[in-house]
Amino acid sequence: MLKHLPTEVLQKNGSSPVHGEALPLVYLAEKLSVKKWLLVVPALFLTLLSFRAQAQDPEIKATTTPTVKTQDTTIKHIIDELQRITDSDRQNSNSIQALLQGKELDNISKYELIKSNIINASETYYLLNKKIIDLKSRTTTNNLDVFITSLNNPESKALGFSLSDRIVDLVQKIILKNKDEKGEKNSKIVESTKSIINSPIFQSFTSLTPPLAIANSVMNFLHSVSVNNKQINQKSLQDFEKELNKYVVYYTALNDANQKFEYGLNFNKDQLGLLQDNLFDHLSFTATSLKFAPPQKGNKPLSQTMNDYFFDFKKEKVVDFFNQLETKYTSKGKRIDYESLLRENPNLKEVNNQLEDLVLQTKRFENLYNEYFTLLDSYYAKVNNSLKIAQDNNLAEKSVIDNKQAEFRNLKTEAVQEIQASINIRELYQNTEKIKYRYRIF
Structure with a gap:
């Protein structure tokens, strides 16, 4: 030292x-x-x-002298800390901006989904109503109706015979034993039989098969005559009834086919009517929510009321409604405030969330549409069965029956194709698929 x-x-x-x-x-x-x-x-x-003292004290000797920070290192530390704070602020700002953009994108997505769904729904309302009315008006086709009516007409010779002529022939052959009908009693029996067949009462039957009513009336008449006419015995009546029953069985089968088809059609129409009522209610809710004038039930049939309403409630008007709404919420910077739009128009969300019910209504229509063809298939099978009975009972030649069955098959195919083309269920299906009803907006 x-x-x-x-x-x-x-x-x-x-x-x-x-x-x-x-x-x-x-x-x-x-x-x-x-x-x-x-x-x-x-x-x-x-x-x-x-x-x-330092040489003698080991603790003092071992102590490390603290580093003294110079002015330069202190400033550097302050600069580094400021940079860290700046970077953190920038990162937070970016995160906040991303959240805001995400929220804005979410609002845009919600609005675009609602807009698309409601516009497509407006077209679905129109299509569903149109197809309900079309299916309600269906029975079969004109050609098929004419065919069935001819089979059911006692005067028709569609199968090569007329039931009216056959009954008179059976009366003469079995009841009168082919005796000269010029006799007073025989003449009265024949004339009375013809009178029953041509009765206006039977000619006015529409839902029931006239041949069955005619056969039953003729049998009752002959039983009543047999009481005072010894010429008509029980065996003759039994033989007559046996032959007549061959025709009765055929017409009963045909009548059963007609009645079940008519019952099925009426039930189908009733279900379509209920579906149209539900469609009316749903359309009224949507129209009111969008501030359109809702349809009004009056003295007119519901189908006419709905048709009239769709002259005004069109897809183009719904598109225009959203265009006006977007214009209202567009700022000076030409940017749409989607958050305010959705917040101040909560009815849009409600309409969107109710569209699932409309989709279910279209599926209900598809079921009724398919049930109609199932009903038509069943009817076709039953009519063919009645023709087979006519063949088995030798009421008509096999060739005649075969031709009628082929004709009926072609008419049924034409009827199916005509109805399918008229209603076009695929058009409704494709439009309904555009409605993303599974995505609810809250």
């Missing part, structure tokens, strides 16, 4: 100092005044004591 003092010398055998070298402490002291010397000695003494 002494080498750091202001003066430093090396003494060798008491030799005098050499010029150019530092003076030893002894000589330095001689040059100082007594007063200054007294100030220097205590300072040196304290310094020596301090170094001795």
Whole structure:
């Protein structure tokens, strides 16, 4: 440590100092005044004591002197901290902006979904109503109706015979034993039989088969005549009834086919009527929510009311409604405020969320549409069965029956194709598929 003092010398055998070298402490002291010397000695003494204490105390010796930060490192630390804060703020700002953009995109998606659904629904209302009316008006086709009517007509010779002529022939052959009908009693029996057949009452039957009523009336007449006419015995009546029953069985089968088909058609029409009532209610709700004038039930049939309403409630008007709505919520920067639009028009969400019911109504119509063809298939099978009975009972030639069955098959195929083309269920199906009713908006 002494080498750091202001003066430093090396003494060798008491030799005098050499010029150019530092003076030893002894000589330095001689040059100082007594007063200054007294100030220097205590300072040196304290310094020596301090170094001795450090050498003797191991704890003090092991202590690391703390690093003192300079002005440059402090500034650098402050700059680094400011940069970190700036980066964090930028990151937070980006995150917030992303959230805001995400919310805006979500509102746009909601609005576009609602808009698309309601526009497509307006077309679905129109198509569903049109097809309900079309199917309600269906029985079969004109050609098929003519065919069935000819089979059911007692005067028709569609199968090569007329039931009216056959009954008169059976009366003459079995009841009168082919005796001359010029006899008063025989003549009255024949004339009365013809009168029953040609009765206006039977000619007015529409839902029931006239041949069955005629056969039953003729049998009752002959039983009543047999009471006072000994010529008509029980065996003759039984033989007549046996032959007549061959025709009765055929017409009963045909009548059963007609009645079940008519019952099925009426049930189908009733279900279509209920479906149209539900469609009316749903359309009224949507129209009111969109601030359109809803359809009004009056004294007119519902089908006419609905048809009249669709002259005004069109897809184009619904599109125009949304165009006006977007214009209303467009800012000066030509940007649509979708959040405000949805918040201030909650009815749009409600209409969208109710569209599932409209889709279910279209599916109900599809079921009734398919049931109609199932009904037609069943009818076709039953009519063919009645023709088979006519063949088995030898009422007509096999070739005649075969031709009638082929004719009926072709007419039925034409009827199916005509109805399918008229209603076009695929058009309704494709339009309904555009309604994304599974996505509810809250």
